[in-house]
Amino acid sequence: MASSSAATERVLHLASEGADAIEGADAKEATSNVTKLLVEGMTCSACTGAVDGVLSNIDGVESVSVALLPEGSAEVRFDPNKTGPRAFVNAVEDAGFDAKIASGDEARSSKSASAVEAEAYRSLCSASLVFTIPVFLLNMVLPRVEMFAWLYAGFVREVSLATFVKWALATPVQFHVANRFHRGAYKSLKNGAANMDVLVSLATNVAYFASVYVIFHCVSTGHVFGRDFFDTSTMLVTFILLGKYLESSAKGKTSEAISKLCNLTPNTAVLLKEVPGSDPTRKEYEETTISSSLIHRGDLLKALPGSRIAADGVLVDGKNVHVDESMITGESLPIRKNVNDEVLGGTLNTGSAFIMRAVRVGADASLSQIVKLVENAQVKKAPIQAFADKVSNVFVPVVVFLAFITWIAWYTFCPEQWIPEDETRTLFTMMFGIAVLVTACPCALGLATPTAVMVGTGVGATNGILMKGADGLERAGQVTILVFDKTGTLTVGNPSVVGFRIFGNIGDEEYLKIVAAAESQSEHPIAKAVLKFAKHKLGFEGYEEGAQNGNGMNLPAAEEVEIVPGEGLRCRFNGAEVLIGSKKLLESAGVAIVSDVAAYVGQVQRDACTCVLVAMKGEVMGSFAITDPIRPEAAGVVAALSRMGVQSHLVTGDNWQTARAIAAECGIVSVHAEVSPAGKAGKIEELKAPPMRKTLKGTVEVARRAAPVVAMVGDGINDAPALAAADVGIAIGAGTDIAIEAADFVLMRSDLEDVVTAVDLSRKTFRQIRLNYVWACVYNFLAIPLAAGLLYPKTRMQAPPWVAGAAMAFSSVSVVLSSLSLRYYERPMRVLREIGIANETEMLFRRW
Numbered sequence: 001m002a003s004s005s006a007a008t009e010r011v012l013h014l015a016s017e018g019a020d021a022i023e024g025a026d027a028k029e030a031t032s033n034v035t036k037l038l039v040e041g042m043t044c045s046a047c048t049g050a051v052d053g054v055l056s057n058i059d060g061v062e063s064v065s066v067a068l069l070p071e072g073s074a075e076v077r078f079d080p081n082k083t084g085p086r087a088f089v090n091a092v093e094d095a096g097f098d099a100k101i102a103s104g105d106e107a108r109s110s111k112s113a114s115a116v117e118a119e120a121y122r123s124l125c126s127a128s129l130v131f132t133i134p135v136f137l138l139n140m141v142l143p144r145v146e147m148f149a150w151l152y153a154g155f156v157r158e159v160s161l162a163t164f165v166k167w168a169l170a171t172p173v174q175f176h177v178a179n180r181f182h183r184g185a186y187k188s189l190k191n192g193a194a195n196m197d198v199l200v201s202l203a204t205n206v207a208y209f210a211s212v213y214v215i216f217h218c219v220s221t222g223h224v225f226g227r228d229f230f231d232t233s234t235m236l237v238t239f240i241l242l243g244k245y246l247e248s249s250a251k252g253k254t255s256e257a258i259s260k261l262c263n264l265t266p267n268t269a270v271l272l273k274e275v276p277g278s279d280p281t282r283k284e285y286e287e288t289t290i291s292s293s294l295i296h297r298g299d300l301l302k303a304l305p306g307s308r309i310a311a312d313g314v315l316v317d318g319k320n321v322h323v324d325e326s327m328i329t330g331e332s333l334p335i336r337k338n339v340n341d342e343v344l345g346g347t348l349n350t351g352s353a354f355i356m357r358a359v360r361v362g363a364d365a366s367l368s369q370i371v372k373l374v375e376n377a378q379v380k381k382a383p384i385q386a387f388a389d390k391v392s393n394v395f396v397p398v399v400v401f402l403a404f405i406t407w408i409a410w411y412t413f414c415p416e417q418w419i420p421e422d423e424t425r426t427l428f429t430m431m432f433g434i435a436v437l438v439t440a441c442p443c444a445l446g447l448a449t450p451t452a453v454m455v456g457t458g459v460g461a462t463n464g465i466l467m468k469g470a471d472g473l474e475r476a477g478q479v480t481i482l483v484f485d486k487t488g489t490l491t492v493g494n495p496s497v498v499g500f501r502i503f504g505n506i507g508d509e510e511y512l513k514i515v516a517a518a519e520s521q522s523e524h525p526i527a528k529a530v531l532k533f534a535k536h537k538l539g540f541e542g543y544e545e546g547a548q549n550g551n552g553m554n555l556p557a558a559e560e561v562e563i564v565p566g567e568g569l570r571c572r573f574n575g576a577e578v579l580i581g582s583k584k585l586l587e588s589a590g591v592a593i594v595s596d597v598a599a600y601v602g603q604v605q606r607d608a609c610t611c612v613l614v615a616m617k618g619e620v621m622g623s624f625a626i627t628d629p630i631r632p633e634a635a636g637v638v639a640a641l642s643r644m645g646v647q648s649h650l651v652t653g654d655n656w657q658t659a660r661a662i663a664a665e666c667g668i669v670s671v672h673a674e675v676s677p678a679g680k681a682g683k684i685e686e687l688k689a690p691p692m693r694k695t696l697k698g699t700v701e702v703a704r705r706a707a708p709v710v711a712m713v714g715d716g717i718n719d720a721p722a723l724a725a726a727d728v729g730i731a732i733g734a735g736t737d738i739a740i741e742a743a744d745f746v747l748m749r750s751d752l753e754d755v756v757t758a759v760d761l762s763r764k765t766f767r768q769i770r771l772n773y774v775w776a777c778v779y780n781f782l783a784i785p786l787a788a789g790l791l792y793p794k795t796r797m798q799a800p801p802w803v804a805g806a807a808m809a810f811s812s813v814s815v816v817l818s819s820l821s822l823r824y825y826e827r828p829m830r831v832l833r834e835i836g837i838a839n840e841t842e843m844l845f846r847r848w
Contacts, residue, residue, distance in 0.1 A: 035085045039072040040098040041184060043244075045388045045446035046195035046396060047097070050188065054091045058083055068450050073102065096187020121245035128177045128241055131169045132234040138162050138169075139231040158225040159218050167215065170230035174208045178237045194396035196442050200240055202400065203437040203801060207232040210430060227423060229431070235802030236438055243809020247443070250816040264346030264367060266292055269310035272300040272355060285355075299358045303349045311345045311358040312365045318354025323347050370461060384474055384769060385449040391442075399440040399784070406788045407433030418796070431801060435787035439804035440780055443812040448772035451819035456765030459825050464733075464748035465758050472744030476728045476762035478709040479646055481687050482755070483722070485680075485714035486652035486659065487525055489732055490666055490752075491628035493715060495526050497533035498609065503597055504621035511622055512537050515614055517555040518571050518580055522563055530580075530612060530624055565718050566653035566676045568612070579615040582655065584674060591615045597623070605657035608665070630665055637752045638667045640828065646759065649687070651680050653718065680722035684710055688727065713755055714743075730755060757827050768822055772815050779811045 042048055048066040051074055055064045060082025065075045076088055085101050092099035142148040142162070155161040175182075181204070184197030211228035218225040269292045272285040287302060292310040295301070300316065303309050315321060315337050322334040325347045334350045337343060343356055346367040362368065410429035419428050453470040460467050467473050484490050502511055516534035519527040558578075561571040568581015570589070579586055583593060583601060593601075597613070597620050604611040604625045612624040638648045649670040650663045659673035672683050690707035712719070712726035723729030723742040731743035733750050747754040787804045791797065 033080050034075060034077050035088060036102040037074045037076065037085075037088055037092060037099045038102045039066070039074055039092055041187075042066075042068055042072040042097060043184070043446075044068070044196050044442040045385075045391070046188075046193060046442055048446065050095050050191060050193040050195070051092055051097060053193075054095045054191065055088060058087055058091055061088075068446055072097075074099075095191045095193075096184065118245055118248035121241055121248055124177055124180070125238060125241040125245050128173050128234070128238040131173045131177075132238045135166050135169050135231050135234045138166050157219055157222055159215055160225070163215060163225070163228055163230075166228060166230040167212070170208060170211075170234045173234045173237050174204060177241070178204055181237075181240075194400070196396070198396050199399060199437050199440060199442075200236070200805075203434045203805075204233045204236050206430065206434055206437075207236070207801065210427060214427065227427075229427075229434075229801075232431075232434065232801045235800075236805040239802060239806040239809050240438075243806075243813055246809070246813045247447075247816055250813060250820060264308060265365075266308045266310050268292060269295055270302040270304065271295075272302055274300075293362070295358050295361045297358055297361055301356050301358055302353060303343075303356060304353050305349055305351065307349055309343050309345050309347050309349060309356070312360035312367075313343055313345075313356040313358045315339050315341050315343055316355045316357050318352065320352045321349070321354045322351035324350045370466065383471055384766070384773075385470075387773065388445045388448060391445055395440070395442045395445070399437065402784065402788070403433040403436040406436050410789065418792075431798060432787070432789045432792075434801040435789075435799055435804040436784055438801055439783045439787040439808055441776070441783075441808040441811045443808075444776035444779060444815045445773070447812060447815045447819075448776055449769050451816050452765055452769045452772060452822060455819050455822040456761060456768075459822060460758070460761055463754070463757060463761075463827060464751075465754055465761070466746040466748065467758075468744050468746075472728055473762050474766055475709055476711065476745065476759055477764075477766040479711045479728055479759055479762075480708045481647050481649060481710045482641055482759075483649045483651050483684065483687065483710060483712045483726070484666075484668070485712075485719050485722075486650060486654055486662055487628055488715040489713050489719075490634050490650065490662060491630055493525055493628070493732075493750075495529040495610070495626045495628035497529055497624050498627050499604075499625040500533070500622060501600060501625075502622040503594075504616065504619055506616070506621055509538065511614070513555055514573055514578060514616070515580060515622075515624075517558045517573070518561070518569060518578055520555070521558055521561040521571065522569055524563075525628075526610065526612060526626055527569070529626055533624070566679075576617050579613075581612060582653075582674075583611070583613060586613055586615050586620065589615070591618055591620060593620065602657065605655050606661070608658055608661035610654055610658055630662060631752055633752050634666045637756055640756045641759070642667075644756075644759065644763075651675055651683050651712075651722070653677070653680075677718035677721055680712075680719065681725040684712060684722050684725040688725075711759075713752075730758060753828075760828050761825060764825060765822060768819060772818055775818065776811065776815060779807075783807055783811075 039051055042051065045068070048068050052064050052066045055061055055066075055074060055076055058078075060079040061076055062079065063077045067073050067075075074088075074092070078084070078088075089099045089101070138151070143152055151162040151165075152160045155164065178201070181197045181200040184195065185201035188195045188198055207229040211230050211233070214225070214228060217223065268289050271288045271290045273288065275284040275286055285300070285302075295311050299311075301310055301313070309323070316339065318337075318339070321337040323337055323343055324334045325344060337351075337354075342359075344367070345360075345365045360366065407429055410432050411425060414425065414429055416425075419425055449470070453473065456473060457467050457470075487493060487495070502508065512534040516531055516538070519531040519534070522528075556573050558571040558573060561569060563569050564581065564585055567585040567588075568579065570577060570579050570585075572578065577589075579589055579591065587593065593613075600623065601611045601613070604623075607625075608627070610626045610628070612626060613620055614622045614624075641648055647670070648666075648668045649672065650659060650666075650668045651672045652659050652662075653675055654662075654673060656671075656673040659671050663669070663671045675683060687708060687710045709727045711728035711730055712722045713730045713732070714720075714723055715732035719731075720742040723731060728745065729743035730745040730747065733746055733748045745758050747758070783804070787799055789798065
């Protein structure tokens, strides 16, 4: 099995593409035409919809992705010949939000951004409390204390001194503390949109100015003063600010995984400089402690026991070196490192001190690339979020309309005996309308998806599973069919030759030299295995094409080399054609497979080995029997997937006999063998097709069952088309860069158990999103009728608007806390390490 470091090496330079990894040959040009904006002031889906709308309307903008979390941001893909960043900033600011172009450093400041937001709300809430508590005491407590009766006697006509004091206390809350809501509401309405600020501003202004109107009316006419609603306006503002503070604090925890990753790199490093004139056989170094941000590529660094490694590099000197990479790859056991092995920045040195040479620093380091991949995944919207976006576009106008209808209905049909003696019909019925305004909560809908996605992707990253986008995460949670590649996926990807045979009239040495020269032109694992075997048999491990070893033997030069994907290669030596590969490759070239060759091939394949044939001058000259051990966890993974309702398939370019033998050992029933790379993608499309059924009339039509959701697990270049064609592509981290770029998930540890974890985590994440939406919708469906006075005819109890405001704040906080429960996700128990222990499978996966 490939090491965790080797797996990580493959994903170091993919983050610049993020979730847009494979979009055509001009992907790099497209990246240069993408700008990220940091947008301040967005609070709910209505806000993100408004920003999306103004940006999408700009001529030259191709696509827009607006995210509420981890910080307000918008990613704009555009044609630079038609528009540019200035237009984006101006458009967002005209829509009522603050915007600026994100720099590399700012894009990593999600934790500080959340902290700043939370601190701002805490300050406003504290200021509001200073005025709200006296208002509450004057309204609810002091009237019941006889010594303060003088406060409630007529001060100006029938209006008491207490009322004027409450007015004085409520004014700074209404016009200073709550100014952010009024300002946000004005900007939102100015651009034809409506968000939560509109509801809050409208409700508090109605309560405040209704109270002022009652005071002036009583003073000017001498009517008996009933009551004011200054407590409503002040307590509404206080509770909503408290809710926003708690919400901001909780949102900061949703990006905790990224924050932990960012903080893994130590602040300092020990730099080594060779002492001039020291003994070359025993070098001496001067040690200097420097900031890790000042490390240069090529610097020699010393890693002390128990310290974190400051940069990516290679081990230069050290004994008994063990590194804990669990914080990046999820691998629980420390890994032994030898000289020239790769070490990763941010990992922990659990062994003795060692010297390393820095290779990748700063933004090029593996940790930075992983963080960027996770950040890109969190910005991308999941398709399920379209539900919230559609609802938010009409939510606030509908709530305002319902509040108005509530007031009119109560004003028109409320019996006189229901109205308290000290209140007028207008003021009494108005409180129902205000309660409807402030109890409705669009924020809960807007937070349902992004908070859960942030936590889910962060948990995945800490477990060595990189997710490139919320869309792939959603699809992975719905997977019903999972297709495995064979070589490097179900098998360890380290094939070896277990035997060879020569059928033609050619010497062993000449035969092996020709094969070695040809296979040196291929990167396929089987080609590497044959090359390694040939070099070993020739007695020279360091062969290169045209190189000469100590015994005077040369590798001949291969000409006109052509790689045939999934089948082998063809080339020429001294004008003669040589074919090395599968039986299919030779037959397509007209090479006859004689009986003894066919018998040998059949025997090799029945032994679950791959048979590579070698043809020269139109005749089969020899063959190699190659085995690739099955991953020890493969059978347990297939069993676990089956218990989760996921059907496993094997798709491989290898022959049928070998494929069936491998599948049987893993417990896979559905096998598709001798499939070309293009054929793999075609097979994926077949599996994705909706089920068909025959009607009573004999015609065939699409069944009503939903189409299968197909995931593909692969690692090679030939798997890239299938990974891209699948609904969900899962790349083994030790695979090729092309396969990784085509996938939606990257398994850093190259452990198939992570396939089970990826599917399980995706399901739990989107189950949490659905629960969030259920709670947000049920809250609004129940809270709005109750606030409108549904129970008042029987109970004679009217919910004060400030209680409705507290409920609104609680709904947003509860959604965030619900998403945060994913932080306690536990990986499924380890799958079987030994094949054939069925009762352990039952035990390990009984939780499902």
